[in-house]
Amino acid sequence: MTIVGRLVSRRDMGKNASFANLRDGSGAFQLYLRRDRLGDEPYAQFRALIDLSDFIQATGTPMRTRSGEPTLEVTEYRLLSKALTPPPDKWHGVTDTETRYRQRYVDLMVNEETRQRFVTRTRIISAMRRFLDAQGFLEVETPSLQPLYGGAAARPFTTRYNALDQTFYLRIADELYLKRLIVGGFERVYEICKDYRNEGIDAKHSPEFTMMELYQAYADYETIMRLVEEMIHAIALEVRGEPTITFGGRTVTLTPPWRRVKMRDAIAEWSGVDYAALPEQANLYAAAAAAGREQGKDLDITPGTVWPRIVDELFKTFVRPNIVEPTFIYDYPTALSPLAKGKPGDPTTVERFQPLILGSEIGNAYSELNDPQEQLARFREQSRDRAAGDEEAMPIDEDYVAALRYGMPPTGGLGIGIDRLVMLFTDQHAIRDVILFPALRNSDGKASD
RNA sequence: GACUCGGUAGCUCAAUGGCAGAGCAACUGACUUUUAAUCAGUGGGUUGUGGGUUCGAGUCCCACCCGGGUCACCA
Numbered sequence: 271m272t273i274v275g276r277l278v279s280r281r282d283m284g285k286n287a288s289f290a291n292l293r294d295g296s297g298a299f300q301l302y303l304r305r306d307r308l309g310d311e312p313y314a315q316f317r318a319l320i321d322l323s324d325f326i327q328a329t330g331t332p333m334r335t336r337s338g339e340p341t342l343e344v345t346e347y348r349l350l351s352k353a354l355t356p357p358p359d360k361w362h363g364v365t366d367t368e369t370r371y372r373q374r375y376v377d378l379m380v381n382e383e384t385r386q387r388f389v390t391r392t393r394i395i396s397a398m399r400r401f402l403d404a405q406g407f408l409e410v411e412t413p414s415l416q417p418l419y420g421g422a423a424a425r426p427f428t429t430r431y432n433a434l435d436q437t438f439y440l441r442i443a444d445e446l447y448l449k450r451l452i453v454g455g456f457e458r459v460y461e462i463c464k465d466y467r468n469e470g471i472d473a474k475h476s477p478e479f480t481m482m483e484l485y486q487a488y489a490d491y492e493t494i495m496r497l498v499e500e501m502i503h504a505i506a507l508e509v510r511g512e513p514t515i516t517f518g519g520r521t522v523t524l525t526p527p528w529r530r531v532k533m534r535d536a537i538a539e540w541s542g543v544d545y546a547a548l549p550e551q552a553n554l555y556a557a558a559a560a561a562g563r564e565q566g567k568d569l570d571i572t573p574g575t576v577w578p579r580i581v582d583e584l585f586k587t588f589v590r591p592n593i594v595e596p597t598f599i600y601d602y603p604t605a606l607s608p609l610a611k612g613k614p615g616d617p618t619t620v621e622r623f624q625p626l627i628l629g630s631e632i633g634n635a636y637s638e639l640n641d642p643q644e645q646l647a648r649f650r651e652q653s654r655d656r657a658a659g660d661e662e663a664m665p666i667d668e669d670y671v672a673a674l675r676y677g678m679p680p681t682g683g684l685g686i687g688i689d690r691l692v693m694l695f696t697d698q699h700a701i702r703d704v705i706l707f708p709a710l711r712n713s714d715g716k717a718s719d
Numbered sequence: 720g721a722c723u724c725g726g727u728a729g730c731u732c733a734a735u736g737g738c739a740g741a742g743c744a745a746c747u748g749a750c751u752u753u754u755a756a757u758c759a760g761u762g763g764g765u766u767g768u769g770g771g772u773u774c775g776a777g778u779c780c781c782a783c784c785c786g787g788g789u790c791a792c793c794a
Contacts, residue, residue: 279755283756321745360744
């Protein structure tokens with residue numbers, strides 16, 4: 271029998287024998303090295319030259335020790351590659367968060383739990399791919415470098431495209447490109463890719479994050495709700511072997527159908543405020559502030575806060591913490607969603623929903639706005655907000671409007687934040703812990719340019 | 720960006736303003752079924768950086784750097 275791996279521990283017993291453990295991707299295996307089996311010279315060299323973290327290949331005969339541990343009694347070994355830096359403390363490992371992020375390879379080398387977490391991340395993504403592929407979705411690739419950004423409300427990273435001698439932006443979303451593909455005749459497309467938003471970093475936000483977006487022709491947001499609950503359920507079965515997840519000590523079942531609650535009803539139920547009956551900003555503000563006082567909740571609003579922000583704040587403060595079981599919150603105010611299709615006969619509301627699990631928003635979906643004139647009007651509204659100082663309002667994408675003029679079928683769309691989903695599945699409360707190499711400032715403190 | 724906690728040996732951590740230490744790792748030696756092996760010994764430090772107070776600073780003060788947390792920002 272021959273095995274290879276990294277030397278992760280050793281116990282030398284006198285001049286004539288050693289135990290050691292080799293680890294490879296499948297686990298660790300014990301070696302027993304005796305001078306009388308290996309020969310004087312090779313054994314002496316093992317003692318003198320082989321260090322922890324070296325990669326070696328060992329050949330020998332399988333045996334069991336007194337305590338019954340499967341062990342390879344080595345007759346021959348070979349150094350495959352040499353480690354110059356010794357590994358961290360064998361018992362305490364590495365706990366320093368900065369080291370774990372900066373030198374993730376050390377974290378992975380030492381902490382089995384970290385390795386497992388990233389394996390789970392990969393399994394979640396491949397389960398998602400399998401599910402979508404089986405549903406007939408076509409995985410596509412769209413540009414990361416875009417002459418015009420759009421598809422979300424966010425500040426972009428800006429860069430220079432030398433060959434084109436033009437300013438480009440790193441994508442904040444792939445939405446507008448994917449919908450161009452729907453116009454082009456693809457009926458089910460998806461893309462799993464990095465989006466980049468030039469904004470703050472905290473436990474739930476990383477400027478560089480992974481998103482899955484999909485678009486399905488001849489579908490609406492109700493179709494997408496069914497797809498989401500089935501997909502997340504399927505991923506749980508595949509990754510965890512059961513339709514549940516446990517996060518922060520709470521366990522929920524993901525079996526469809528999930529609860530469906532209208533945004534308006536949810537806010538009315540938990541805060542007592544019916545925003546649809548209060549179209550005037552001043553009235554809504556007064557009602558929200560009163561509800562906050564009554565329930566002793568601290569709302570982050572001022573008399574100047576715009577109407578849609580107050581609705582959002584009501585939702586965040588009163589509703590979100592109470593949504594534990596998987597739930598679709600649906601039918602959002604139009605002002606929050608410039609790319610979503612309005613509800614028939616109700617210009618104040620769009621066909622949009624967000625799936626919530628254990629208080630966490632794992633995605634965003636809507637019936638896509640496919641009316642070019644309406645879309646242009648919404649873009650112009652954004653453009654006015656932009657002129658008024660809203661840096662996150664979307665720029666007008668003339669070519670996207672031109673695409674819609676060729677006709678886009680009724681379409682349902684979805685975005686799932688992969689990192690947040692992985693956080694839920696792995697019970698992690700910091701997004702950095704599900705990203706292999708989270709962005710950190712230069713450790714020497716010097717600017718790099 | 721604000722507040723707050725932290726940064727000491729390769730790793731995990733100690734040290735009333737008074738000689739900078741332990742365990743693991745490394746190195747030397749003992750031990751041929753150990754597994755956090757055991758035992759004896761040795762070496763290892765610009766205490767994040769730069770100033771200041773003091774007879775004396777890891778410790779107190781100021782500025783800065785890096786990281787965590789909370790908040791703000793981010794639907």
